[in-house]
Amino acid sequence: MADLGFPAMTITLMTYAGPVDDHAPMPRTGGVPLVPAGFDWPRCAACSGPMQFLARLLVSDLSAQGSVPEASAGVLSVFMCQNDPGLCDEWDPGAGGNRALLFPGVGLTVAPVPAEGKTLLPETCGIDCTVIDAAVYSEARSLWAQAHGSPVRNVLGQLGGVPSWLQHDETPTCPACAQPMNFVAQLEEGREHQTAMNFGGGGCGYAFACSPCGEGSFLWQC
Template identity: 50%
Template sequence: MLLIHDGETTDDASVPRTGGVPLVPGGFVWPTCRACGGAMQFLAHLPLDTGVFSVFFCQNDPGMCDDWDAASGANRAYVFSGELTAATVPADGETLLGAVTALRLHRDDEPVDGLVLGRLGGEPDWIQDDETPDCPSCATRMTFTAELEEGYDFATSANFGGGGRGYLFDCRPCGEAAFLWQR
């Protein structure tokens, strides 16, 4: 399934999107970077059959906190379920993308009628070598969930090093998620 650009949407829309404000369960604490200590930037909201995925990565000093590495502590992915509400956004740090972009699901076996911004399921289309992470809880190889492209313009783009691609994984039994990017 492809993720196609579907225009702008509201900051807290429950649709697949990049940017805006994450929808989170009660008691959620905004993630901070292990390297610099700053609040991470919210990247994507992906409601799927297995839960609502939220992706964050550090953009306080791009390139200095190893935000591309799934295990560095400079990015964080979550799988949420249950009742979710808009998170309180920290006042400091590079916490939000410049715009909110809705993503429309589109079958990958049909002609594409828009800008492709990602893909759900299948196998990762690695730019470099396979970097599938192991679950931090059970050490099992995680399942590929989604791929995200940088974006279509500067305001909406994730900083994947210029021409990079993000990869989201999960471990369904443990309820864990992981994120990394390559260029």
């Protein structure tokens, strides 16, 4: 392992698990969200169009790391406007161009998809989790790719741990309790340009949650 001047830590990578069904109840990017009764598809505050569903993340996966109380575990579903990319402030956690919705882990059904707007990704990718000991997230990605003889773009992000910010720390505060939110996951754009999420070209998305308050937040940097 390369010595990058940081102590080694345990990093949980989210890796490509192959194509999965659009309605699979597993961690995934793409597909159709599973939602509670009474769900309204989120719409962009700027253009009023329906947002694109990006990812289904199991917040319960963090309970083993001590980040989220087991009783508060659930599903974080991430949405972002792509109807007019770049003009709806979709990178900002509070501008209304994206949403991260925290749902309970049970009682969810397939959401009706709006007929208009850019709402779904072109590909539905299952997510596996792999634990790597590394100094930083970028090193963990490289080590995984070398060990598996796989492209580094098959690393779809990281679950929990410490955000690897591309710019400055933008950890959001919970709108309900005003405390810093727990880091849930970092998302890479995806394996292929044609099916990737749009984080400005080579950017990363960052998902957060405050489980006691039932709040989620999302932003991206490039």
